[in-house]
Amino acid sequence: MxxxxxxxxxxxxxxxxxxxxxxxxxxxxxxxxxxxxxxxxxxxxxxxxxxxxxxxxxxxxxxxxxxxxxxxxxxxxxxxxxxxxxxxxxxxxxxxxxxxxxxxxxxxxxxxxxxxxxxxxxxxxxxxxxxxxxxxxxxxxxxxxxxxxxxxxxxxxxxxxxxxxxxxxxxxxVPGLMWPRIEAPSVGLSLALCGAIPDTAIDTEPVALFALEILLKRYPRRLQEAFKLASPPASPDEALDAVGRKRGCLKSGGVVDRHKASGHVLTAFRSGTLGRITLDVPPTEPEPLLLPEE
Ligand SMILES: Nc1nc2c(ncn2[C@@H]2O[C@H](COP(=O)(O)OP(=O)(O)OP(=O)(O)O)[C@@H](O)[C@H]2O)c(=O)[nH]1
Ligand SMILES: [Mg+2]
Structure with a gap:
């Protein structure tokens, strides 16, 4: 997306x-x-x-x-x-x-x-x-x-x-400046997760799933501890449902309100409740980043 x-x-x-x-x-x-x-x-x-x-x-x-x-x-x-x-x-x-x-x-x-x-x-x-x-x-x-x-x-x-x-x-x-076309989906999701793009301009569920995918891969214990999950979820989808149930985000019939659950994931990430997390891992070799030349 x-x-x-x-x-x-x-x-x-x-x-x-x-x-x-x-x-x-x-x-x-x-x-x-x-x-x-x-x-x-x-x-x-x-x-x-x-x-x-x-x-x-x-x-x-x-x-x-x-x-x-x-x-x-x-x-x-x-x-x-x-x-x-x-x-x-x-x-x-x-x-x-x-x-x-x-x-x-x-x-x-x-x-x-x-x-x-x-x-x-x-x-x-x-x-x-x-x-x-x-x-x-x-x-x-x-x-x-x-x-x-x-x-x-x-x-x-x-x-x-x-x-x-x-x-x-x-x-x-000066005012913050975004650029007109964000090519890589992961860049858009990262920007939204870190609050550079307003929640009113995005669908929060894919952003929460993106966060959960990284958490499951790199920080599974922190996710489990922050939301007091009994067992490690097997997938981002499962994790979002588990967070929703833990936080009481239920619609009629006991179905998880995934929009509300997504809000909890985003808030936990942004506030630091999940610990200190860096999404972008630096390259091991110096890469030709766009930088000014002498
Ligand atoms: N935890 C934490 N929050 C920070 C830090 N620096 C800024 N913030 C928070 O980030 C939010 C945005 O800060 P601003 O200084 O308004 O950001 P800005 O870059 O001037 O934003 P625009 O004017 O919209 O472009 C505020 O809620 C700040 O309190 C920091 O070092 N740590
Ligand atoms: Mg400012």
Whole structure:
């Protein structure tokens, strides 16, 4: 099944971002650390091709720490092989502001050494990425107070918001940008599962089945424990029915309400109840990821 979500405001967002890129020294691309491959927008990669890039893996409190470290390594290795000006760091909103500030500002300084505190010109960084990955949350974390509106739904930020940090860095938070055609079904499902596409734009059952398939393969005990299932389900379908029965999602005649059961699976995944999970596994070899070239 294919999942697409490209509402009208995305066209405006794309134009705004394309116009903002040239005026910045570094692009800070926020990707969801649970899906570092699926949450990279190919259009943003293309638009930012000639700019130094700091890849920030967000929501690292929700992803598998070992795989997050492996992704950071992978991005930097792939970039080093191609002589690309790319750095990668992982952050979380649960982190201390000082620590996040240090990671991001050191990454930016390595990418644009002629800007910033030692220069008369302040560093200008544009925070971009797909919707709901935590761009505005990162802006607030770096600023140390709530300056940008955040909410747990995609499409919250609608315009550009500039913030000046106390070291003079000018940060711009912009709307999240999706791309018009998501080719791989697994990418659409991953984006929906991680909340980058609103539940109102999708059928939640295939998304829950996708999550259950991964859980059964890679984390079967966690699934059993989180939903207190007596025995390990044999298939995603069986798992969804078992979750529905456990959570009392029954229609008349005792039939499981699979839509309601799907909601429980999605909530458990997104809230971290199922533990720290990374859906995208990094390649073992550096791959020719789309990155800017020196
Ligand atoms: N657990 C966890 N949640 C986070 C983290 N960062 C952001 N969030 C949550 O993710 C949701 C989206 O955050 P936003 O900062 O609004 O995302 P955004 O990328 O600005 O979204 P748009 O403006 O819609 O493009 C909010 O509910 C945040 O609280 C994080 O590090 N950990
Ligand atoms: Mg935002």
């Amino acid at each position: 294919s999942i697409q979500w490209y509402p009208g405001h995305m066209v405006k967002a794309r134009k705004l971002i394309a116009e903002a890129i040239p005026g910045n020294d570094v692009l800070v691309e926020v990707v969801d650390s649970r899906i570092p491959r699926a949450s990279r927008n190919p259009e943003l990669i293309e638009l930012g091709r000639n700019k130094p890039l700091l890849i920030v893996l967000s929501k690292s409190d929700l992803s598998d720490p070992e795989l997050t470290a492996a992704w950071v390594h992978h991005f930097e290795q792939s970039a080093a092989r191609r002589g690309a000006r790319v750095q990668a760091v992982a952050v979380s909103s649960t982190q201390q502001r000082k620590e996040a500030r240090k990671l991001v500002s050191e990454g930016c300084r390595r990418l644009a050494p002629v800007r910033g505190p030692s220069s008369v010109k302040p560093l200008r960084a544009l925070i971009l990425g797909i919707p709901n990955v935590g761009k505005s949350t990162l802006t607030n974390l770096l600023q140390g107070r709530q300056v940008a509106k955040t909410e747990d739904r995609p499409g919250v930020t609608r315009g550009e918001q500039k913030v000046v940090l106390d070291d003079g860095t000018v940060l711009s938070d």
